[in-house]
Amino acid sequence: MTKNHELLYxxxxxxxxxxxxxxxEGRHDALSSPVRHGKIRVEACKRGLQKTLELLDAYDIDATLFYxxxxxxxxxxxxxxxxVLSERHEVSCHSLKHEDYLGKVSGVPMKEESLEETITKAKDILENIxxxxxxxxxxxYTRINQAVVRVIERLGFQYDSSETVALGTEWKGNPFPLEKFDSDILELALPSFLDSKGKKMSSYLWAIFEGQRGSGEYVDAVLWARDIAKNGLFVFSIHPWHLYVDCQGNPFNREQVQKNRDNLEYILSHLKQMHGIQMLRQDTYMENWARSHRADSDAQISLS
Ligand SMILES: [Zn+2]
Incomplete structure (x- = not known):
């Protein structure tokens, strides 16, 4: 990742x-919609994950899997x-039971002690598997606060990827320490940006599966970012279950499922053949960035 490469990652x-x-409301963990059934379902997640991993293999893309x-x-x-299925990819942590850490919906924010307990358990389970x-x-829900950040730093995580930041003149996709939470842990933030009508959008692909956006808009966003965020990282995010069920848990019909897969494939295939970008795992980007950062500061020390 030397400066003359000038790529968008x-x-x-x-x-x-x-x-x-x-x-x-009233509980920390998440349920599948409709929540009145009191159930956790992963059937759509399973099918969506299989399909997404197949596509990533077909386009030879290494990804980051937040489990x-x-x-x-x-x-x-x-x-x-x-x-075996995750072998080429990075394995990262997405909590124990999808807890509402800040209590925004549950109404019961988690104390640092129980945050530490559940995140430790999550990390142990994943490292064991x-x-x-x-x-x-x-x-x-990409919601963190100082207590969450303190816990993940204590548990030895090397980066967080929960924050969303507007990509542009102020931020060009580089990692930054979570100073606002009084922490040195690095943030690999998710970008937000504007569509052709000036409306804000995010790099979560849910809006495609909910029929609110077209796949071309995401490809356009990367083309734009390629010019303004050289050496930065553009992180896309996907919920595998969303290929098969909507946000309310209603199954998509066969035609819609095909459309969802086609949209995802459209984005992956376009990214893969785009000039001036390189696709990689988040840990690889972070390691390269840290290495070039160290080299930069060593050079500065030897100059002074
Ligand atoms: Zn989630």
């Missing part, structure tokens, strides 16, 4: 969590060989 991340999950630990356990119990170190963290 693009990461595909997956939030692998229960189908159409939803925070629930909710409970979902990973359920998928393994259902016969999925997650360690995948037999490797888990370095990245993304909070459920």
């Amino acid at each position: 693009v990461a595909i991340s997956l939030d692998i969590d229960p189908d159409a999950n939803c925070a629930v 909710e630990a409970r979902t990973a356990q359920m998928l393994v119990a259902d016969g999925m060989d997650l360690p 995948f037999k490797r170190d888990v370095k990245g963290f993304r909070a459920p």
